Each structure stands twice: as structure tokens, then as C-alpha cells.
Amino acid sequence: MLSKSGLFVLSLSCASLLLSVNPADAKKEKTEKSTTKVTKVEVKKSTTKVNSQAYDANKEGTKLGMYEHPRQALEKFSEAIKLDPNFALAYANRGNTLMLLGKTSEAMKDLNKAIELDSNSAVAYANRSWANNTLRNYKAAVADCDKAIKLNPKLVLAYTNRAHAHNKLGNHEAALADCNLAIKTNPEFAPAYINRSHTYIGLKDYKAAIQDANKAIELNPGSAKAYLNRGHALRHLGELDESMADFDKAIALNKTLGAAYFNRSEALQAKSDKDMETAKKLGFSAADDK
Secondary structure, eight states: OOSSOOOOEEEOSSEEEEEOOOHHHHTTOTTHHHHOOEEEEEEOOOSSOOOHHHHHHHHHHHHHOTTTOHHHHHHHHHHHHHHOTTOHHHHHHHHHHHHHTTOHHHHHHHHHHHHHHOTTOHHHHHHHHHHHHHTTOHHHHHHHHHHHHHHOTTOHHHHHHHHHHHHHTTOHHHHHHHHHHHHHHOTTOHHHHHHHHHHHHHTTOHHHHHHHHHHHHHHOTTOHHHHHHHHHHHHHTTOHHHHHHHHHHHHHHOTTOHHHHHHHHHHHHHHHHHHHHHHHHTTOOGGGOO
């Protein structure tokens, strides 16, 4: 993520749905919705009877969409919880929405509650890993992903979130293994390519990083982090003009992506240093510039 990082799962009462979205970008990159594919990853009847009105409110919240109408969705999830205080998936959904609204501490409370109510919810653990990544609790994020994967080995989100945490902990080889598993499970999951691109940068395999960033852009042209990663790799390869173009694009897509500004500054400095070196070789100095 690059980064802000982690992913999110949108949960219904009797089925959990995985959305291929980078939650760090979800709030800023609304274009992501149009290229997102939904994959059913867990279809299992709840063992706890849910209040029918609470179920309907939760369902309405999911229909509102967490991108276009997060505040209205939040109201519906809160309504579901009020109608049924033991509705674990409503807490998980409200936690997701709070994350999108930048309220990580409140989200963590809801995700903890979801796990307290249903300790076998892979979705809740995966969602909490996003919150832990955001709070830079990377070891806790890994532990949450471990639990989610144990409960549901096909939960792509958990592998991707764990890869992000491993990258932040400097465990790039472990991150690469997780990204590979995520892509093997779902070859159309753009965030996995974004994370693997970031992983390859950590491993100094910049050409592979560019290939994965290209794939992520193909799958989701609205992902600022894909352009950021490609620009980052290009900068290390000395392709400064191309890297600048990618950083400009990343910032245009997400004006709060700090890493894009930092990398653009680094590219500008490298370009400046290169120009100064050329000027000196040509025998031109500050004394001549009068």
C-alpha cells in the first residue's frame, strides 16, 4: 500500500463478499468502483439468528455502497446494530465504513466487537488487519491475517493485507510469497499486484515491480498507488522523466498520497543533480551565470 495500506471486506448476513479494493485508496479513488469485481468467498449460514429488521438494515447499508454513500451506509449499519446488538457482521461492516471515513479508533472498537461476537469470522479478522496496518501495528496485523487464513484459506484479502504488514516489517520474501498466493487465488485482484510491485521494490527488482504496476493499472486505471509504485521503480532505474509523469498522475488521482510527493521530490532532486553535473562537465559554473 504502499504506504497507507490494507484492504476491506463488505459483509452480508448470510454471505461474506470480498471486494477487490485497496482501502487506503478507496476513500480518495472513487474510480476504483467501476473496475472492481466482487468474488464470493464465504457462503455459510449464520449459526446465530439475526433480527429480520436488522438484517434488512444491514443489507440496505451494503446497497448504499461504501464509496459513494459511506455516511448513509454508516447510519444503516448503526440501525442494524441498534435493532440487534449481537449482529456481528453489522459491526464488521460499520467498522469498514468507519475506516473509509478515517475513523480508525472507532473502527477498531467495532471490529473487536465483531470478533467477540463471532470468533470464527475470517472476514472480521481480515478487516481488523486493515485497521492494525493503518495504526502501524504490523505484527498484530500479521496475527489477524494468520487467523483469517486459518479460518478461510481462500480469503485473498488476508494474504494481501499480510503482505503489506510483512513489507513494513522488512520481511519482503514473506510478503512476496503472500502476494503470489493472492494472485494465484484471484489473478484479477489488482491490490495484490500493487503490493507485489511494492515488494519487488523492496527486493530491488525494479523491472518486475514495473511489470506488476502495469498489470495493476490495466486492472484498475484509477489506482494512485499503482502509478506511485511504477514511478518509484522507474526513479531507481534512472528514468526520471517517466517517473515524474507517474508521480504527477498518482497525485492527480489522490492528492493526499504523501509517498507520491516524497518520491516526486526525490526525482526532482536527482534530475537537478544530473543537470548540475552536466553543467560542470560543460565547464559552466555559478560564476558564469552573471
